[in-house]
Amino acid sequence: MRRKTVFSMAWANLRQRRLRTTLTTLGVIIGITAILAVTSLGEGFRAMVTEQIEYFELDVVMIMPVGRQTYFTREDAENISQTINEVATATPVMQKMMPTGLYRGEKNATTFLLGVNFTEFKIVYPERLVFGEGSLPQPIENDTIVLGYSVAHSETGEVFAGVGDEVTVAMYVGGSLPIRNYNFTVVGVLKEGGAGTLISIDNMVLIPLSTAEEIYQTDYDMMLVKLVDQKYSESVADEIKDLLQKPLTALAPSVMLQRTGNILDMVELFLVGIAGIALLVAGVGIMNIMTVSVMERTREIGILKAIGAKNRNILSMFLAEAALIGLTGGLLGIPSGYGLAHFLSYALSTFRSQSSNGFMQGGEVALNITPILSLSWVAGAFVFGLVVSLLFALYPARKAAKLNPVEALRYE
């Protein structure tokens, strides 16, 4: 029997039982939809996270202390840049991660204070230390302050301070010490850097490292290490640990990117597994409906055998029906899955912006995932749907093929 004939007969059979066929196909559609919604959201999320991580320069490793009693010294930084070949520059940074009040007359703003060696910082983050207004004076005075874009410009467009303005930092150093005020002169405002999740330089102010040291009365609590190439991230992190013999942690964006990727792989696989169950259930649905169908068509199978149909003709007729269900389900499941992903992404974005607390810059951090339909997942889901359909149809189809013609003809 020619393939075309087999499929046209299968199609006629399916059309005959329209409601049943529709419902059975719906099972497959739901399965494919679930898989593709999960994967396209997953791929979208991956892209978003990757973009966020890549916002950090991938060739910079951040060295941070573990515990409150560990600090870094200038010697540590010099030691690193001189000993480790793969390191281009290492610079210490003072970054007490606590919100600090900034005042100018009646106006005030909340910011984070970052003490840096401006020259080295510029080498490490050449694309961050870019001035929108003003520039670095030479020599750098102790009361120099550079404002991040969002600090200088409030969300309403109001200007908090500009070049030449005097601002006051109100500093709560800790313990029972009173809040102390330090006066600075604004020398520049940075260009807008864009959204990053972990640290956004837009919300920070930069002051000279020596001044920060004076204010806090401690050594430095972070080092930025610029590498010759990002591929050394992991090895350099290990070398620094060996070299300094201090409890420290190395935050390497490139390593983070890789690890996050691995975690996302696992999560995605897990979710696909769950979605896959929906498809398996659809398979059981196909098996169920085909078993009934074989029973109903017993006599018809008997007739076909009497007029000369071979077992494999009967088998292929039933498998063709399953294949058509699988194909249709797959074809309809692709747009449906993509659509569901968009709907979910919309739902997620509204949910997140309502629940964000403002501290993390509100809407900026909202989970805006753009679903990505990857060809390999589409192909995978499609093939999986087809295979499941055929696999589950195999049992009833074989049953049909093996019917004894005489008994089948007698069946009422």
Add this chain to the structure above:
Amino acid sequence: MTVILEAKDIKKTYKMGDVLVPALKGVTFKVEKGEILTVFGSSGSGKSTLLHILGALDRTDEGKVFVGGIDLSTLNDSELADLRLRKVGFVFQFFNLLPRLTALRNVELPLTLADVSDKECREKASEVLKLVGLEGRMNHRPTELSGGEQQRVAIARSLVNDPSIILADEPTGNLDTKTGFEIVQLMKRLNEEKGQTFVVVTHDPAMAETADRIIYLKDGLIEGIKKGSGRL
């Protein structure tokens, strides 16, 4: 005359639950090309079983069947199916057409199974339907046809692959006398015009009489063979 079908001492026993029911206890006869042979017997005489075995739908327990000189016991299931497709045509009491398909498509089925091209399928099926007098009813489904018309479609279907023999199981059993008469006439006409060989199973003495030869079957054994009147 050429022998087209030969049964040699065929035996068949069915198992109904725990009870063994002997349906055929040793049946031997030959069918010659171009004849109409009726197998006459009451219900339970084993005549349907005999027909199934002759038509390669069922196998014997003992004894052999030869169709066109081929020993059916040497064929596997797939080869038997092929033999049913090309050498044997079946006509049933309850017509056994596929209800979803038009008369034309029903008749095309054996051709489709034999991988005949669409165009040839259509041509041959229409031709055969014309032969049985249904040229005007080709695109009707079985439910839109009378019993007699349905049986004509069934005969057309059995005929379409040019089988060496057509086996009919009570072909008039589900029809009124007049319509049954017409079906017998049709078979006789096909026999005369095309030399088509028929083996017809019946429990109707009048129907049996129309054949060239009559085999009387009782309790799985041949009681006697005699010449029929050949007339309606």
